[in-house]
Amino acid sequence: MLLLLVVPSLALAQAAVEPTGAPAAGAAPAAPAAKAGAAAPARGAALPPDSWAGQLEMLSRWVEQRGAAAGCAERCYALDRLRITGVVGEGPLQFELSGGVLADGPVAVPLFGPPEHVRIEAVLDDGRPASRREAAPISFEGSHYYLWTAARRFVLRGTLSLGGDLTLLVAGPLNTFEADVTGGSVAEGARLSGLSGAAVHFSTEGGAAAQSAGPTVFQLSRAVRVGREIGFEYRLVMRSGTDLGVVRLPLAFGEKVLDVSGASGFRVEGGELVLPTSGRAAEMTISGTLPKVGAFSPDPRSAYEWWLFESDAEHRLTVNGGRQVDAAESPIPRTQATSRLLLVQRGQSVEVKVEPLAGVEVLAAVVREHRRTLVLTERGDLVADDALSYENNGIDYLTYAPGGRPIYLATDGKAQRIMHQRAAAEEVLVPLQTGSHTIQVQSLAQAATRSIGGTMALPMPSYPLTASRMALTVGLPESVLPVALLGGDRPVWFADAGDALAVAIGFAAAWIAVRPGPAAGRGRVRALRVLGGLVMAGLWFVAPATFVALLVGIATAAAAWLAGRLFRGASRAAAMVVLLVAGGLALLIGLFAISAGRYQGGGRDAAYETAVSAPASARRAKDDDQVKGGASLAPGGAVLEGVTPVALALPSYARNLHVSRELVTEERAFRPVLVYTTSSALVPLALLWLAGVVVLLAAHRAPLTEIYRRASARLARRPEDSAPGG
DSSP states (O other): OHHHHHHHHHHHHHHHHSOTTOOOTTOOOOOOOTTTOOOOOOTTOOOOTTSHHHHHHHHHHHHHHHTSOOOOSSOOEEEEEEEEEEETTSSOEEEEEEEEEOSSSOEEEEOEEOTTTEEEEEEEESSSOGGGOOBOOEEEETTEEEEEEOOSSEEEEEEEEEOTTTEEEEOSOEEEEEEEEESSEETTOSEEEEESSEEEEEESSOTTOOOSSSOSEEEEEEEEEESSSEEEEEEEEEEOSSOOOEEEEEOTTOOEEEEEESSSOOEEETTEEEEEOOSSEEEEEEEEEESOOOEEOOOTTOSEEEEEEEEOTTEEEEEESSEEEOGGGOSSOOOSTTOEEEEEETTOOEEEEEEEOOOOOOOSEEEEEEEEEEEEOTTSEEEEEEEEEEEESSOOEEEEBOSSEEEEEEETTEEOOOOOSSTTOOOEEEEOOSEEEEEEEEEEEEOOOOSSOEEEEOOOOBOSSEEEEEEEEEEEOTTEEEEEEESSSSOEESOOHHHHHHHHHHHHHHHHHOOOOTTSOHHHHHHHHHHHHHHHHHHHHHOHHHHHHHHHHHHHHHHHHHHHHHOOTHHHHHHHHHHHHHHHHHHHHHHHHHHHHHHHHSSOOHHHHHHHSOOHHHHHHHHHHHHTTOOOOOTTSSOOTTSOOOOOOOOOOSEEEEEEEEEEOSTTOOOOEEEEEETGGGHHHHHHHHHHHHHHHHHTHHHHHHHHHHHHHHHHSOGGGGSTTO
């Protein structure tokens, strides 16, 4: 049964190994069968494919091939020796190349080049019988011929014809090279070893002949790199049968040589680079800059040259000419991903054009929020305190003009010394750190106020960064009354919607409360009611607490009058008590609201005061300066140059205004303007207001006298007079 199962597999193995009926080359000879009496096939003879011995042999070969290793991953071949014979310059040369394949399968083995100047005719000896030898499967791609073979050991024999400059490019890696030629010589030597990507130059003048035009081997590779400036790197390899002496390299493209490595000294004379050498071989690297790119061509002494062109992300190159090859074969290391390698033959040229790409400006640093508190004192001093939170990604210093004389600087709560770029410069150099941080700056300035009012341009800092949001708080003394603060996203006036509502309520209350009596005409009553509304509106701005008390009193009196008309007896008394309690509660609530608003609007901004108070780090910095001897006072003052400053507490203020603006830049600067008046300018208005109060009291003299008389009579009445039947 086992044999029956194996036989079908043997047919598949036979088809995979060799066609049916073909002899199995290399098959192991069968041992003679002594007991069977039948003669076994002779050694080397093919076994019958339908016999059990032949089937087992094919099965073993199939298992051997299927179980073989996968092979190498990279270079899967090895070249041992290349031997060239013949007469240089008189017909083709004979060559013999030996090597082997390291993988289980066909491999492309690189041979010689370049294909346009080298012609190959060869026969492959891969261990098969001589009758089965045939032309080797050779083709070319790029700059080399390739041999396609799977032989573990092969010998390639044939002829090669050299055209042009008698140069043979050996891809390699090749262990040894031997040239037994007549009628000329090999410039690099007849016995070489360790060749990889090397060029072998044949000469018909003999190895000892000196070359008057230059060295025998002149191999030049070039790299042009386009960036903010155009740089070049040349790699020059020279060999000769005699001493090289002094070599001159024409600087045909306007090269400015900055460095030459591998030469004892160099100089530039008349547009040529003079390179002193010693010995018969030299290898050097030349680097420098080019003024521009354009048309490039090889040196006349070079049979071909490698040209490597590179550009950075801000430039794009267009290269026409030459033959582009794999950039991995470049003799000069690549530095950019845009590298292109060209093989340029003698007489060819390359046209290069560069196109600079437009860069987009981006924000390397931005101010997330800028909060500025500006306090005006009674004597005209402007004390400014700025708190900035920023995001930085590459700026070292910020030129900050605080809009006054800087007196304090801190970064992340730590005091810093105030430094200027020049002695008389107004800008402060603020060191910026990468990431999110905060800055605090204090400055002093002067402002002049007029006696009756006017406008004042408030000083603001300037810096070359974009601020997402800038908020300004202006604190004013008791004598300065703001009318409007302009320059923000929207103007801020001295009165808001709440003030308008209070004025409207005051007018309504005055319209109800003003009742001069029946003797006054309708026009006089209307005029008195308008005057009463103006007096109530002025009272709201002058004394809000009195306004609330008077308003609550008018409302309570109106409610009491209505209750007296609706209720009688005990109900009236109860209603009066309820009205008095409600009026008292309304008065307390109104006074509390007025006090809370005044506390929140006047004095210092509590949230800002916490941010601008002198931190412990500033005190530590001050102690450090004292240790260093920098705490002594200046003659006649307490300000010293070059000493770490301490924060100044903001002065108090009676009233303030808040204004803000989004997205502030140098082109869209924030320039606030304060429209103000003074308390002395309001004296005439105050007198007019008092005159209005007097006019209203005079118009209500009779009703007020009657109310006083009735109240006095009720208070003077005795209890027994009010008893029933009394």
